[in-house]
Amino acid sequence: MDYYYYSKGKNSAWKYIIVGLVGALIGGLIAAYIAPVYLYGNIIPWPELPPSLQDDAGNSRDSRIDLPQNQGDSIIPVIAREITPAVVGISTVEIHYDLFFRPVESMSVGSGVIVAPNGYILTNDHVVGRARKITVILSDGRHYDAKRLWSDPTLDLAVIKIKAEDLKVAPLGDSDRLVVGELAVAIGNPLGLRFQRTVTAGIISALERSLPVGNVIMQDLIQTDASINPGNSGGPLINSRGEVIGINTAKASEAEAMGFAIPINLAKPIVKSIIEHGRFIKPWLGISGIDREIAAYYNTKVKIDRGILVGGVEPGSPAYKGGIREGDIITHIQGQEINTMAKLRMVLYNLEVGQTVEIRVLRDNKERIISVTLEEMPGS
Numbered sequence: 001m002d003y004y005y006y007s008k009g010k011n012s013a014w015k016y017i018i019v020g021l022v023g024a025l026i027g028g029l030i031a032a033y034i035a036p037v038y039l040y041g042n043i044i045p046w047p048e049l050p051p052s053l054q055d056d057a058g059n060s061r062d063s064r065i066d067l068p069q070n071q072g073d074s075i076i077p078v079i080a081r082e083i084t085p086a087v088v089g090i091s092t093v094e095i096h097y098d099l100f101f102r103p104v105e106s107m108s109v110g111s112g113v114i115v116a117p118n119g120y121i122l123t124n125d126h127v128v129g130r131a132r133k134i135t136v137i138l139s140d141g142r143h144y145d146a147k148r149l150w151s152d153p154t155l156d157l158a159v160i161k162i163k164a165e166d167l168k169v170a171p172l173g174d175s176d177r178l179v180v181g182e183l184a185v186a187i188g189n190p191l192g193l194r195f196q197r198t199v200t201a202g203i204i205s206a207l208e209r210s211l212p213v214g215n216v217i218m219q220d221l222i223q224t225d226a227s228i229n230p231g232n233s234g235g236p237l238i239n240s241r242g243e244v245i246g247i248n249t250a251k252a253s254e255a256e257a258m259g260f261a262i263p264i265n266l267a268k269p270i271v272k273s274i275i276e277h278g279r280f281i282k283p284w285l286g287i288s289g290i291d292r293e294i295a296a297y298y299n300t301k302v303k304i305d306r307g308i309l310v311g312g313v314e315p316g317s318p319a320y321k322g323g324i325r326e327g328d329i330i331t332h333i334q335g336q337e338i339n340t341m342a343k344l345r346m347v348l349y350n351l352e353v354g355q356t357v358e359i360r361v362l363r364d365n366k367e368r369i370i371s372v373t374l375e376e377m378p379g380s
Contacts, residue, residue, distance in 0.1 A: 075183065075240055076183075076185060076199070076201050078242070079185050079199075079238055079240075079242050080185070080187070080199045082242055083170050083185075083187060083236065083238055083242060083244075084139060084187055084197050084199070085138075085139045085140075085168035086113055086114045086167070086168045086169055086170035086236075087111060087112070087113055087114075087139065087170070087187045087188065087197055087235055087236060088111065088112045088113070088114060088121060088136050088137060088138055088139070089109060089110075089111065089112075089136070089137035089189045089193050089196050089197075090109065090110045090111060090112050090121075090123060090127055090128065090134065090135070090136055090137075090146070090160075090234060091107065091108075091109050091134075091135040091137065091193070092107065092108050092109075092110070092127065092128055092131035092132075092133065092134050092135070093105055093106070093107055093131060093132050093133040094106050094107075094108065094130050094131055094132060095132050105132075108127075109189055109193055109231050110123060110124060110126075110127030110128070110188075110189070110231060110233045110234045110235075111123065111127070111187075111188035111189045111231065111232055111233060111234040111235030111248070112127070112136070112160065112234045112235070113170050113234075113235060113236040113244060113247070114167050114168060114169050114170060115169060115170065115172065115271050116167075116169060116271075116275055117165065117166055117167050117168075117169050118164070118165055118167070119144075119161050119162040119163060119164045119165070119167060120149075120159060120160075120161050120271065120274070120275055121136065121146070121159070121160050121161065121162065122157070122158075122159055122234075122247060122267055122271060123157075123158050123159075123160060123233075123234030123247070124156050124157065124158060124233045124234040124247065124249055125151045125152055125153045125155070125156045125157060125158045126153070126156055126233065126249075127158065127233050127234045128146075128148055128151065128158050128160055128234075129148075129151045129153055129158060131148070133145075134146040134147070134148060134160060136160070136162050137193065137196070138164075138167075139168075139197060142164075144162035144163065144164055145162070146160040146161060146162045147160060147161050147162075148160050149161055149274055149278075149279070150270065150274055150279065150280050153216070154216055155262070155266065155345070156213070156216075156218065156249050156262060157247065157262060157266070157267055157270065158234075159270065159271060159274050159280075170236055170238075170243075170244045171242065171243045171244065172243060172244050172264050172268055172271075173239055173241065173243025173244060173245040173264060174243075174245070174264075174265065175222065175245045175246060175263035175264045175265045175266075176263075176265055178204055178207060178222065178239070178245060179204065180203075180204050180205065180206060180207060181203050181204060182203060182204050182239065182240060183201065183203060183204075183239065183240040184201070184202050184203055184204050184222075184224040184225075184226045184237055184238070184239065184245075185199065185200070185201045185226060185237070185238040185239075186199070186200045186201075186202075186224070186226040186227065186228055186232060186235060186236070186237050186238070186248055186259070186261075187199050187200075187235050187236055187238065188228070188231060188232035188233070188234070188235025188236075188248060189231040189232065189235070190227070190228075190229035190230065190231045190232050191229060191230060191231050195231070198232075200226045200227040200228070201226055202224050202225035202226035202227070202257070203224065203225060203226075204222060204223070204224055205223040205224055205225050205257075205258070206222075206223040207220075207222060207223070208220050208221075208340070209221040209222070209223045209260060210293045210340075211250060211252075211260055213249075213250060217293070217294060218249070218250075218260075218262070218342075219291075219293060219340045219341060219342035219343075220263060220266075220340055220342035220343060220346070221249070221260040221261065221262065221263075222237065222245070222246045222260065222261040222262075222263060223258060223259070223260055224237060224246075224259050224260075224261065225257040225258070225259070226259060227257070227259070228248050228250075228251045228259030228260075228261075229251065232248045232259075233248060233249060233250070234247060234248065234249075235247070235248050236248070237261040244264050245261075245263070245264050246261025246262055246263055246264055247261055247262045247264065247267060248260075248261045249261060249262050263346070265346055265350075266342070266345065266346045266349070268350075269349040269350045270349060279380075280380065281353055281376055281380070282349070282376060282377040282380040283348045283349065283351050283352065283353050283355075283374040283375075283376070283377070284317065284318060284353075284374065284375050284376060284377035284378070284380075285317065285318055285319050285344075285348060285372065285374065286313060286314040286316075286317020286318050286319040286320060287310050287311075287312065287313050287314070287317070287319045287324065287330075288310075288311045288312040289308040289309060289310055289311055289330070289341055289344065290304070290308070290309045290311050290341075291304060291307075291308050291309070291339060291340045291341055292304045292305070292306070292339065292340075293340060294341070295309075304329070306329075306331060306339055307329040307330055307331040307338060307339060307362065308329065308330045308331075308338055308339070308340075308341060308344055309327075309328075309329055310324060310325070310326055310327060310328045310329070310330060310361075311326065312326055313325060313326055317375075318372050318373055318374055318375050319372060321372070321373070322359070322370050322371060322372035322373070323370050324359065324361060324370055324372065325363075327363070328361040328362065328363050329361060329362040329363075330344070330359060330360070330361050331360050331361065331362060331367075332358075332359070332360035333347045333348070333357060333358075333359050333360075334347065334351065334357050334358060335358070348374070351374055352374070353374055353375060353376045354373065354374065354375075355373070355374050356371055356372070356373045356374075357371070357372055357373075357374060358370075358371060359371075359372055
């Protein structure tokens with residue numbers, strides 16, 4: 001009898017185990033296949049792709065480089081493989097003077113990114129702006145002397161050129177479509193050519209940042225926690241599609257993991273003009289302006305809720321001819337909202353000299369629409 005009850009108990013236990021396994025299997029099938037189909041699109045909306053992976057209509061679009069389907073860390077090696085050949089080292093020689101006014105040579109190293117197959121390279125002004133000699137080092141070890149075609153210290157951007165053909169080019173993205181939290185990959189030469197083409201990754205930490213650099217306040221910068229160090233300057237910041245969305249320019253010395261990049265949309269029209277015309281044909285409005293960020297930084301008495309306060313208008317300039325006057329507040333150009341001088345430049349640079357544009361201003365709290373025909377900036 002003891003054996004009987006023991007055997008019976010053992011068989012019952014196995015029955016419970018088998019029933020439990022079958023139930024778990026059925027439950028797993030429901031959780032894996034039935035529940036998602038019911039929940040997503042009914043109770044929970046289907047997850048959307050980030051803007052960088054959609055076209056203008058919101059549909060998914062193919063990548064410009066062969067990236068993995070699933071977003072994540074597996075993308076980074078592909079980005080590094082595809083974009084690194086388009087990143088260059090830049091070695092410069094500058095002339096300084098000692099206390100006795102004797103010339104002294106100094107060398108420095110930065111980064112750049114190839115934007116055209118025939119040798120056009122985008123970098124920072126502070127990398128090449130004062131250089132007496134510029135040498136570009138390609139990823140395959142070749143060295144070329146470079147010529148500076150254009151440089152602007154207020155934008156901290158520069159374009160140089162080498163005599164080479166069939167170079168690897170980094171595709172340029174759309175920095176206006178960035179969202180905080182998406183992938184950011186930086187490639188450059190931190191601390192010199194010894195660590196050339198270092199790849200670091202992080203996220204877009206913030207957008208539209210302002211940063212005082214010397215006597216200039218740089219605006220609309222992209223903030224990232226991808227490691228950026230001296231020598232990274234001029235190198236690309238890249239999105240998950242393998243597109244350049246910024247040019248690395250600075251890091252916060254008093255903090256960790258706070259790097260900054262210039263939005264690529266500011267540089268694209270400059271590069272396009274230089275490639276097509278040999279120089280940057282700079283559209284000119286002819287105003288000096290102050291925005292909310294600048295007013296707050298300098299603690300001025302001027303209070304600006306939106307737009308750009310016109311602080312001065314050059315006589316004979318397109319703005320003056322069109323009727324813009326000191327004290328006006330520019331809120332829109334060609335329908336695009338303007339709240340910083342950086343945004344104003346970005347919009348202007350994407351317009352053409354000779355083009356008549358519609359500018360919306362506030363004057364005495366009343367909105368006016370003024371037509372202005374852009375001219376090329378004198379001396380540009």
